Amino acid sequence: AGAAMVARALWALLAALRAGWCLLPQSGYLHPDEFFQAPEVMAGDILNLQVYYPWEFLSSSPCRTVVFPLMTSGVTYWVIKSLQQLNVCSSCINSYTLLVSPRLLFTIFSFILDYSVYRLAPCWGADPWKALVLLAGSYVTLVFYTRTFTNALEGLLFALLMVLVSSRKARGRSAEPTSSPLIGVITTAGFFNRPTFLAFALMPLLYWASLIVDSQKSIKTLINHFLKFTLCACFTAIVFITADTFYFTPVSLDSLYSTNKSSLIDVIAQLHEKMVVTPFNFLIYNLNPHNLARHGSHPRVTHFTVNGVMLFGILHILAIGAGFRMLKKCVHQLMLVRPHCRGPPGLLVHSEGNPTLLLFYFVPLAFLSLFSHQEPRFLIPLILPLVLFSAAPKRAVKWKHLIVLFNLLGAFLFGCLHQGGLIPCLFHLEQLIHSPASSSHPRHYTLLFAHTYMPPRSLLNIKKTDMHVEVIDMAGSGEESLCQTVEQRASTFTCSNCHIFIIIPGTVKATITKCGVSLKNETLIFPHLSMEDPPQIPVLSSGNWRSQLGLYILELERHH
Numbered sequence: 422a423g424a425a426m427v428a429r430a431l432w433a434l435l436a437a438l439r440a441g442w443c444l445l446p447q448s449g450y451l452h453p454d455e456f457f458q459a460p461e462v463m464a465g466d467i468l469n470l471q472v473y474y475p476w477e478f479l480s481s482s483p484c485r486t487v488v489f490p491l492m493t494s495g496v497t498y499w500v501i502k503s504l505q506q507l508n509v510c511s512s513c514i515n516s517y518t519l520l521v522s523p524r525l526l527f528t529i530f531s532f533i534l535d536y537s538v539y540r541l542a543p544c545w546g547a548d549p550w551k552a553l554v555l556l557a558g559s560y561v562t563l564v565f566y567t568r569t570f571t572n573a574l575e576g577l578l579f580a581l582l583m584v585l586v587s588s589r590k591a592r593g594r595s596a597e598p599t600s601s602p603l604i605g606v607i608t609t610a611g612f613f614n615r616p617t618f619l620a621f622a623l624m625p626l627l628y629w630a631s632l633i634v635d636s637q638k639s640i641k642t643l644i645n646h647f648l649k650f651t652l653c654a655c656f657t658a659i660v661f662i663t664a665d666t667f668y669f670t671p672v673s674l675d676s677l678y679s680t681n682k683s684s685l686i687d688v689i690a691q692l693h694e695k696m697v698v699t700p701f702n703f704l705i706y707n708l709n710p711h712n713l714a715r716h717g718s719h720p721r722v723t724h725f726t727v728n729g730v731m732l733f734g735i736l737h738i739l740a741i742g743a744g745f746r747m748l749k750k751c752v753h754q755l756m757l758v759r760p761h762c763r764g765p766p767g768l769l770v771h772s773e774g775n776p777t778l779l780l781f782y783f784v785p786l787a788f789l790s791l792f793s794h795q796e797p798r799f800l801i802p803l804i805l806p807l808v809l810f811s812a813a814p815k816r817a818v819k820w821k822h823l824i825v826l827f828n829l830l831g832a833f834l835f836g837c838l839h840q841g842g843l844i845p846c847l848f849h850l851e852q853l854i855h856s857p858a859s860s861s862h863p864r865h866y867t868l869l870f871a872h873t874y875m876p877p878r879s880l881l882n883i884k885k886t887d888m889h890v891e892v893i894d895m896a897g898s899g900e901e902s903l904c905q906t907v908e909q910r911a912s913t914f915t916c917s918n919c920h921i922f923i924i925i926p927g928t929v930k931a932t933i934t935k936c937g938v939s940l941k942n943e944t945l946i947f948p949h950l951s952m953e954d955p956p957q958i959p960v961l962s963s964g965n966w967r968s969q970l971g972l973y974i975l976e977l978e979r980h981h
Contacts, residue, residue, distance in 0.1 A: 438563065439531065443567045447564065449564065464519060467495055470878075471887070515851065519880055531566040545809050564832060578611040579618070582626075604629060605651065612700055613700055724800060734828070842971060847877070850881060868892050871923065872951060878892055900932050921976070933975060946971060948970045
């Protein structure tokens with residue numbers, strides 16, 4: 422009882438940390454997709470801000486559904502826009518609210534994971550509070566699940582699917598599987614969010630199907646379950662396709678009937694031609710190896726050997742060890758068992774829950790490993806079966822100090838350090854651009870970003886009608902290309918109200934000094950760690966370590 426009370430208090434503390442750190446906010450910048458797959462697009466559509474639309478959301482190549490961005494970032498931006506229009510607050514729309522409001526919604530949604538773990542733990546023989554502490558204390562939950570990633574939504578849908586397919590066990594009796602319509606809705610919604618959801622849904626759906634087969638004796642009842650699943654899945658798909666079609670190819674009903682003698686068949690044919698099915702476009706693009714190579718190619722074992730360890734640490738290693746032992750045991754039993762012996766499918770009963778959880782973990786991992794582009798965030802939905810497996814009695818307890826240290830380092834690295842200067846830099850520039858001095862005397866700003874992740878322009882809070890701010894993203898351009906652009910801008914820098922800022926990590930700041938331009942001001946934002954341009958260890962050990970772990974905002978001197 423005492424241990425359970427301690428675990429409950431620890432979970433409550435970690436839950437408060439999750440919410441508080443979101444509001445602080447976290448300065449780490451994990452990947453451009455956390456902005457460019459929802460908030461950036463919705464800021465342009467709903468708040469009419471200057472943004473960069475990624476290729477997936479262009480009408481020429483629609484590969485992402487707009488439903489989830491509208492339901493998440495779209496809703497939060499609509500709320501703060503309405504509050505400002507109603508004069509509830511005069512400046513509801515600023516860089517802080519643009520960043521935090523969608524993240525806060527995702528943080529609230531992240532507690533679906535906690536609910537799922539609490540519901541599932543008794544079904545799979547895990548300690549509920551031990552599993553909750555493992556979940557809430559993981560830096561994956563603290564950092565990745567509080568960001569606006571489609572992978573986070575994928576993890577939440579996977580958790581709900583596991584709750585729906587897991588039969589409730591009461592004194593040895595399994596409840597009859599239900600919720601066929603909801604399972605169909607969630608499976609289809611997950612597929613439209615990310616087609617890779619099918620890799621996560623495969624084992625839960627097979628498990629659910631086996632429970633139906635085991636519990637039903639009537640063929641009519643079996644057909645009824647699968648019919649409900651199929652009908653709800655089709656209806657959900659129609660909703661997504663309709664929403665995406667109207668978003669990517671705006672259809673006017675008047676234009677459909679504009680021609681004389683337009684029949685219903687003609688109207689349907691025109692709608693069919695305009696129909697947008699984003700998951701199929703996504704699959705067509707990603708099944709092309711040349712397209713994946715543009716985003717980076719990795720060895721097929723990267724998920725198993727690198728990404729799993731990077732995200733889950735010792736828990737991933739212990740799961741691999743347990744998997745090998747169970748596989749060896751199964752092979753041994755198969756060699757000894759008599760062919761005519763029959764029994765229940767051992768991997769699909771709750772008394773042998775751990776092997777099934779390992780399948781829930783490793784089967785999606787294996788399917789995702791078939792693709793050459795492998796990023797750590799693709800695996801974050803697997804935290805649920807992993808913590809349930811690790812929370813079995815007497816498992817992972819002796820590693821608790823290592824688990825704590827690993828998650829502290831992960832939270833600090835990815836929540837604070839990794840590209841950690843870019844978001845504070847955008848906050849600083851937004852305040853500068855909207856300062857009273859800039860408002861009373863119109864100024865033109867050129868913001869040149871080099872060797873940083875893509876800057877989300879929405880955080881600058883500039884309306885589409887305002888033309889006084891120009892953003893140039895040089896990405897990882899070489900020294901020659903960067904200097905050429907800087908010198909070109911400096912040579913045309915003649916107006917008294919023009920300001921040019923170069924945003925660049927301290928590790929490559931020396932490049933600007935080689936460009937032959939004069940600097941007026943330097944602002945250092947600390948900390949900032951660029952893994953693409955990492956600091957050198959000898960330099961870190963010197964007195965210049967703060968500069969190496971910082972992001973510079975350099976203002977060019979105007980030529981007279």
